[in-house]
Amino acid sequence: MTADLLDWTNAGLADMDDAQYRARATELAQRLRDEVHTGKLPFLRMDYLSALLPELGRLEPWLRGFDHMLLLGIGGSALGARALQKAFAPGQDRPGHQGPWLWIADNVDPADLESYLAWLPAEKTVVVTVSKSGGTIETVGQYFILREWLRDRLGKAWKDHALLVTDATRGFLREEAANQGIRALPVPDNLGGRYSVLSAVGLVPALFLGMDCRALTEGAREVAAPLADMDLHGEALAAHPAFELAVWANALMYAGFDEMIFFTYIPPMAWFGDWFAQLWAESLGKRGKGSQPIPAVGVTDQHSVNQMFLDGPRNKACLFLTSPAQPRGPRFPNELPDAFGYVRGKDFGELIHAEGLGTRMALSASGVPLVELRLSRPDQRAAGKLIALLGAATLLTGWLMDINPVDQPAVELGKRLAKARLGADGLEKEKAELDAFLGAQRNEQEF
Ligand code: PA5
DSSP, X not given: OOOOEEEOTTSOGGGOOOHHHHTTHHHHHHHHXXXXXXXXXXXXXXXXXXXXXXXXXXXXXXXXXXXXXXXXOOGGGTHHHHHHHHHHOGGXXXXXXXXXXXXXXXXXXXXXXXXXXXXXXXGGEXXXXXXXXXXXXXXXXXXXXXXXXXXXXXGGGGGGGEXXXXXXXXXXXXXXXXXXXXXXXXXXXXXXXXXXXXXXXXXXXXXXXXXXXXXXXXXXXXXXXXXXXXXXXXXXXXXXXXXXXXXXXXXXXHTTXXXXXXXXXXXXXXXXXXXXXXXXXXXXXXXTBOOEEEEEETTGGGGTTHHHXXXXXXXXEEEEEEOSOOOOXXXXXXXXXXXXXXXXXXXXXHHHHHHHHHHHHHXXXXXXXXXXEEOSSOSHHHHHHHHHHHHHHHHHHHXXXXXXXXXXXXXXXXXXXXXXXXXXXXXXXXXXXXXHHHHSOOOOOOO
C-alpha cells in the first residue's frame, strides 16, 4: 500500500531562513510533554476516546432510529461535521438520496430556520445541540426555538429527540441536560471547538451518517500518538511532519508570505478547506501576526481566484491536497469533435489529475511555495490523519510564533457589543461605545 505523503519538492525550503525555528525542537518537545501530561492537549492524547467510543456504540441504535439530524452549532462546533458529511456522506447533495439527512444550522439565518421548522418531521428528527461553552447565543438561541418546536409536536416525548454535546460540568447546556433529563455527551476539558472534530462534536453526526468512527480516530492517533508520547525528544519532534509544517509556516511568514492557500484537488474534501481556514485563522491571527488562510477547490477555483494566486501579490504559499485514488467516473465517448480528441476514450476523472498537476506546476512556476499533501486513498482513516496533522501543525506554528493558538480573545468584543445592542445586563462600557458609534456623523452615499 502506498503511503500518505507530504511532498516538499516545491516548498521553497532552499530559499528560506528556518534555522531559528528548527532550533526550538527540544524546547517544544518539552512543552508538548508538559502540556500532554497536564491534560491541556486532549486532541493529541485522545484519551477521552476510551469512554466516548463505547458510549457512541450504545447511542448508535437510538440515533439510527431517526431520518433527520438537525445539528445546531457554529464555528468549531459545526465545520468539522460538515467537512466529514460532504466528504464521506455526499448523497444528500446528489439525486436519488433516500436518507439519512443531516442539516447543519451554523448561522443566524431566519429563512433556513423557518424551513427546518416547517418541513422537518419532528417524530423522525433528532436535534443535536453542540456548544463547548454551552452559552453561544447563535446556537443556544436556536435550541430554545427547537425545544419549543419539539415540545409542541411531541409533548413529553420531546426529550427523546434531543442530544446536547457540551462541557462535562459547566455552562447552560450542561445545566439544561441535568434539569430536563436530556441525553448529553461531554466535550473534554481543554478541547476547544476547532480542535474538537474527533470528539462527540464531529463523531455524533459522523455516526448518524454511517461513518466509521474508529477509522477516523485511529487515523488521527497514528499522527498524534508520537506527539503525545511522554518520551518525545527534540530529534523525534524535528522529524515529525507537523513540526516540519510549523517550521515552514513560520519561515514563510518571516519571509513575507502572509497568506496560506488550502487548495483541495479532492472535490468531496472541499469543505476541509473551510474547516482548515477556521482552525488556522482563529488559532494564529494574534497580535498583528499570522497568515490568512484561503480555501480553494480544484478545479472550480481555477476559473475563479487562481489568477490572483498566480499573478497577484507574491505573498502566498499553498497546501495542496491531492489523491491519486479518486473515482474514475464515466468514460468520454469516442465520437468527439477533433478539437477535443485528446480526451477521447479517457476517464472523466483523468481531468482532475491533469488539471491538478497543471495548477501545481503553474503555482510553483509563479513562485508560490507549495507543499503537496498526497493521500494514498481519500478515506476516513486518511481524513483522521489529516485532521490530526493540521491540528498539530497549527498548534506548533502558534507556539513557534510565541502566541497562544488555542484561544480567540479578539472575537469577544463583537459578541459583547451585539449582546449590549440586544439589551443584555451589564456591559455599560459597550453600551456607551455603541451610542458613540451609532451617534457618529454618517458619511453615506446612495448607489
Ligand atoms: O474554535 C472555537 O473555539 C470556536 O470557533 C467555537 O467553536 C465557536 O465559537 C463555538 O463555540 P461553542 O462551541 O462554545 O458554542
